[in-house]
Amino acid sequence: MPRLSPIAIALGGTLLLAGCASSAGLAPQGTPRDAATIEAGRALAGAPLSPAAWPGARWWTALGDPQLDALVDEALADAPPLAAADARVRKALAQAGLADAARKPSVGGGTQYAVAQLPAGLAGEELGGQLMHNAVLTLKFDWPLDVWGGKRADYLAALGQARASEVDAQAARLSLAANVARSYVALAQAFDDLDLARREQARTGDLVALGKQRIAAGLDNQAALRGNEALAATATAQADAARHRIDALRNALAALLGQGPDRGLAIQRPHLLETPAPALPSVLPSELLGHRPDVVAARWRVEAAAQGITSAKARFRPSIDLSGLVGLAATGFKGLFDSDAFLGFGGPALSLPIFDGGQLRSNLAARDADYDLAVAEYNRTVVDGLRQVTDAVQAIRALDAQAAALEQARTAAAAAAQVVEQRQRAGLANRLDLLAARKPLLQAEQQLAAVRSQRYAAAVDLDQALGGGIAATAPTPIASH
Template sequence: MIPRLSALLAGFLVTGCTLAPPYERPASPVAPAYPDAPEGFAKPAPATSRSAGDIGWREFFRDLRLQGVIAAALENNRDLRVAALRIDEARALYRVQRADLLPQLDATAGFTRQRTSAAQSRNGQGEIRQSYQAGGAVIAYELDFFGRVRNLSDAALAQYLSTEEARRAAQLSLVAEVAKAYLAERSYAEQYAIARSTLDARNRTYALTRQRYDAGMAAALDLQDNESLVAQARVAVAELGRLRAQAQNALEVLVGTPLATLGGLPAPLTLSENSVIADIPAGLPSDLLVRRPDIRQAEQQLQSANAIVGAARAAFFPRITLTATAGSISPTLASLFGSDTATWSFAPQLVLPVFDLGRNRANLDLAEVRLRIQATNYERTIQVAFREVADALSALATLQETVEGQVQVRDAEAARYRLVSQRWRNGVGGQMESLDAQRQLLAAEQALIQARQLRLANAIDLYRALGGGLTECGPVASATLP
């Protein structure tokens, strides 16, 4: 009977129909091309390198210390660990759901010993009976004629793939956020160094002014101005020291371990020495559909919701389940597998919904609403991705102009400070003019550091928005952004 039962089960395993709506990818709700550069600024030069997804982050970031920090973050960041564990969770759930596509075959064995009452016995006396059983059983296997089980399995598979894309998106964001946090810490460190140098210079100037005041060669107003500038420099040093410490704390949270524990890291580069690849081709907005893991994640969630609709539709149709057993029963263990001990049972069951107070209709409405929600989320994800790329591209040329202009401002203020200081030392100019030139130079130097940080951060945003940061290595490209 077992071969016959197996052949019968194989016949029922023929794939039934599916009631899920045909999946169609929604049209991209964005323009077919990115907007041009702002008026008055040159468009970026045509790119000659590969796409952002083909450029490893070790190629993109040239600072060896930053490479080591990113590598540590990919290994230790807790959010990324959770994302990886979510993949294992989704994979296990998919395997559980997929198992329902095939019947579960159980091997059974048992021993029963019981005493019957005198009323049940023919001879009016109670007796003890015993039996041994062995065989196989298929219990409550659903014949998936309308695709309910298969749609649930497809939905679980799409959720698993969505979780994998979520981990990729988390990795991409982590690489970008670590790099930007590193640049922020370096920016505050450089501004802090300039503030310390300014404080030392103002202390020397104050000491010299004090000597001149004691000798009757300087006015009290000059002494008070110098004292005020020294206090302002002390405040700036304290503020930048706090900001630098907080930026380092934020970076260590992303890395997942204190930076002091990362041995072998080289000395950091200054923002002026730092460089990243600049000739990343933006391509077309449609390219983001295959580059960006967050868009692929949203599409997998949409496909999962589409399959759930099919399962909800199948709930309106009959469900046929099958329970079957085959084996042997014998009063003695020795004769358990004898020729006259075979037994079998076959019990198909059909369940047809008749009255459920609208439960199935409500479940279908819920599934269809969630499908529309996922479609809207998918379109919104595309719009956000388009905006991120467009914003980064529009800022690319303007930030380059900003840095170049700020370099000229810094150089001009430095030259002015040298001339004014020389005039003051020679007794030609006033001290107030020299102090004002010093303030302007400090402001120009700090603005230049901030402009360089902003330009590098924008390049990182463009790299991430175009899908870069998933791979680690690749051929080195030539063009760089200093």
């Protein structure tokens, strides 16, 4: 029989031992959910559908207030939360760069000058007792061959995390714009509440003054006066509360802009327009994935976790590393470039895990669990995203119905107050009747203002739930293992 070379024998023996470290029986359990399989047709039935119903990139301009537009632009330009999100993106990209560099060849150079003296009793008379000067100049090469794709998977996993961080930064911008819009809507309601509280102060103040006149004329008693004084005090408290909300919301807006409270003092009273009726994209929910940044980021993390499994599996297989070193070495710099000063060695190195106490299996099991966690988070995010869209649409429907009913109530109350005013002019009613008739009108206007504010907030919620005009690129398809 032909003789086998020592290299072939070593390689064959190593491969025979490959079965000692096995990944058999380990696999993730999670399955990413298809958004199109989530039922929402009945809950969203009746909502207008259009392929172009996704929010625009500057969706907040639909509220029709230039001051709001300027505030959102200012917040998106230089708010601290965005700086933190951008820093996380840069860090993730740097980590991806490290993973990419780990799978590429590396070359390094070095030089050394050393002085040594050995004892004569140890090295002999020929070498011992003499001061020796040594100079070395080397060039080292190393290339870990990625035979099984594990290092590439590490790079793709890091790149997936970086992509997720980039989309997280977009989500931070969307969240910031939505929070500015919500705070601005709340500020508008606080000003409306202040107006209504002042009107109630005027009405109850007239009631108190009229009550004192009637008591002086012997036409009324103290009980009615005390009741009206209580109403007047309540109206004053409501006005004070509205002023406090205005101050607090201005401070909140200033903080969202990354500025101090003095910036909030420059914010004028909002002037919002009516919001349009809600419309939903006809491709919902199947295309929700590409529009909501949180869903896209979660999907990138699933892909990154899948690549982590590929990397963990590759560690069960043999690894090959090409390395070498060339250089010059001599006694002192004088002979460093002589023909006999050359040194060099190199070649392939093969290594294979055989017994590791279960470290590789535990690592793979952890990567499988990471994948299942990422899939579970992705599935939850998809379901929550569609729920938020549905909540916003249903809230808009309910608030529109409430606003219509309250508008009728306000119209009726205004008509009733006008009739009493006409009767007073005709001498058929007194001022007390007129002040009493204005109370239902103020109550209806107060309720209507609250519902309109909630309607504005629901419009903001819907735009955010639909992704706020962000177009993020998701991995296709999601890797499965």
